[in-house]
Amino acid sequence: MEYLEFEQPIKELQEQLSSCRSVGEDNGVDVKQACKQIEVAIEESKKKIYSNLTPWQKVQLSRHPSRPYSLDYIYAITDNTFIELHGDRGFGDDKAMIGGMGKINGTPFMIIGQQKGKNTKERQYRRFGMPNPEGYRKALRLMKLAEKFNMPIITLMDTPGAYPGLEAEERGQGEAIARNIYEMLNLTVPVISVVIGEGASGGALGIGVGNLVYMMENTWYSVISPENCSTILWRTWEFKEQAASQMKMTPNDMLELKIIDGIIGEPLGGAHYNPAKAAESLKEQILKSYGELKRLSGAELKRQRQDKYIAMGEFSG
Structure with missing residues (x-):
């Protein structure tokens, strides 16, 4: 430990x-x-x-190297039925974005998430959980497949941001994320999104437009990381703790601002102390949420999701 x-x-x-x-x-x-x-x-x-815990300490817990990642949760909550699907049918298969079909208590779901690595070699292989454009296009392909077969979608957000490399920009990183946001707003199947670790910027939002959105207890969700915010405002990382406190990025902040719909509790000390218990809490919330959403028609699901995001923020004419 x-x-x-x-x-x-x-x-x-x-x-x-x-x-x-x-x-x-x-x-x-x-x-x-x-x-x-x-x-x-x-x-x-x-x-x-x-x-x-201070906001910065929650950020640290969200990055704990022993914390469960998307595949850990997927294998824990599915009925030994998860089948991973690969490729965006355009460029390649992004290892930082995983997805596939699996049953939870007998109900089939399309499950998509960002995957980090547990050691140096795996972190490089998964690009530290930072997807390229083909990762978002793979996620969208799987969402459209789920919609075709009327299958509910689960997305698990855990990324420090979309990959910032030159090749990602050359292949249309911004367009890929924007396209996902647009298409997710128009899906006619239930979408349940959960921040299980770091929920950074458009990198997370590219798979995070859900009918119901949750955060696990020791996570954060923001347009930018505290370190990068500190660098922009003070030209140094030294004020990252102050930035974390001011950015209103913790689950309680997000719930108060009505950005998310609820907080999923973790074992004392964080999910890494008892991954099985954390996964059970995640599973319970997913099944409860699906029970609420499955009563709605496709048109109602689409409208509810659009209204949810339109209601965020304040506008004046």
Whole structure:
């Protein structure tokens, strides 16, 4: 387990617990009571730390290297039926964007998400979860396929942004994201979108136009990352914590601003402490949301989604 800077008190207690257990095993001494006291201290420390997280600390948790990614959740919530589909039928297959069909409690869904890597080699392979234009075009192809067969869509957002490379711009990154937003507003099947990690900029919004949109508890959703915001305003990353606080990017902020429809709780300490429990919470919310949306006709789903986004922001003539 990797620990973030603000988690160091928990790390120290965990090391004490490991040492206590080792002493008992090596010397045949009964240390149950001593270990129990440390376990209680760990639990109290977790409650104290995680109940008072700053926006920047939530950003750090959203990037935790042990946090579950899209494929982890997909395999956990589907009935061992997920079939990944590849390619945009135009340029290639983007490994940063994954998608395919899978059943959840017997109901078929088209599931699309951004995928990061768990080690250096896999991160390079997945381009750190930053899709190229062909990734967004693959996602759109799968959404249109789902619409053709009247299949509900789930999208899982977890990206630091769309890939900013020259080749991405040459192949029409901006157009691909804009096209997805336009087409998603006109889909006639239920769309449920969830921010499971980082929800950065158009990179996330390119698959995030849903009838119902949720954020997991320790995630963020914004037009720009705190570091880049700090760089633009102060020409340095040093004010990233201040930027995170001012940007209103946490789940509670997004819910208050009516950008999202709800927050999905995580295990104490974050999804990486208990991925199975986090996946179960995600699954419950998806099934509940689908139960609400499946009552609507295609035209009603389209209108509800369009009205949802038109209502965001304020306009004056």
